[in-house]
């Protein structure tokens with residue numbers, strides 16, 4: 342048995358894998374595989390309708406927002422956001438909390454003026470900047486809610502007085518959010534929503550078609566909204582598996598229930614990191630992510646040996662991102678507390694064998 346702590350693509354529930362694999366052989370008694378049906382068939386239309394309804398229900402999305410299933414990953418959103426929201430000659434404000442935030446700002450700077458309102462690069466992004474002001478004439482403020490690489494998370498939406506855009510790729514569906522506080526939310530699916538290949542966008546309808554720019558239709562949120570995410574052939578299978586995963590989440594009791602589990606999971610692992618003198622967390626305690634738990638060893642020379650023990654215990658995907666080093670345990674929705682306990686046990690065993 343493997344405990345998959347991978348950062349994404351990542352663990353999804355076993356039931357989802359089972360049902361998804363069955364649909365590859367035969368989808369819903371159609372005599373056809375999900376991989377060979379038309380995206381315009383009524384069977385697939387029902388999948389998109391249900392997927393959208395589940396997103397709306399699980400996140401309590403207000404009626405005046407569109408829910409879109411797009412392609413190109415969160416990285417394409419780095420470009421689509423300014424294309425659609427930043428007028429020619431306009432300004433956008435970005436909070437720099439890591440590599441993904443930097444990439445998002447860099448793409449926007451190709452289309453207008455970007456103001457970095459604050460950055461935590463001075464401490465290798467181990468904290469979330471708190472005191473900063475946002476220019477009131479900026480078209481929008483962009484921040485990354487969870488910094489997958491560094492293990493920091495923004496739990497409260499910054500109060501900035503201008504439209505807010507958030508990259509929620511690595512914490513969407515992990516905790517309750519108030520969608521009405523945001524103007525646009527985007528997330529690559531491959532963490533808590535489903536497999537790679539589909540990107541979720543939730544956008545306030547009043548922002549559609551408002552930038553005044555001429556943009557290719559494939560990058561225009563309005564074109565996708567008008568077509569019900571069927572402007573072109575959508576990523577059929579990724580949407581289907583996401584829908585199954587969202588059904589699973591709903592059956593569990595929804596986002597508020599999984600949030601409580603995620604709190605317990607994260608607390609259990611952080612407690613061991615803080616207790617065990619061989620390990621130390623890398624993110625500031627106030628800003629610790631519940632999804633990506635980053636830690637190193639006091640003695641970096643022991644890291645290879647711990648990684649070896651982890652491997653023997655079936656703990657996979659815990660090597661830290663190359664820019665941070667050490668370890669990163671990604672503890673997304675589908676990872677159970679038993680996997681956390683297996684990691685904690687390995688840390689204790691390592692401690693016992695060391696001292």
Ligand code: PMP
Nearest residue numbers: 414415416441489508510511529
């Ligand atoms: N934003 C965040 C917070 C991420 O974690 C990632 C990928 N891990 C990205 C953006 C980039 O996503 P994609 O590979 O889907 O373009």
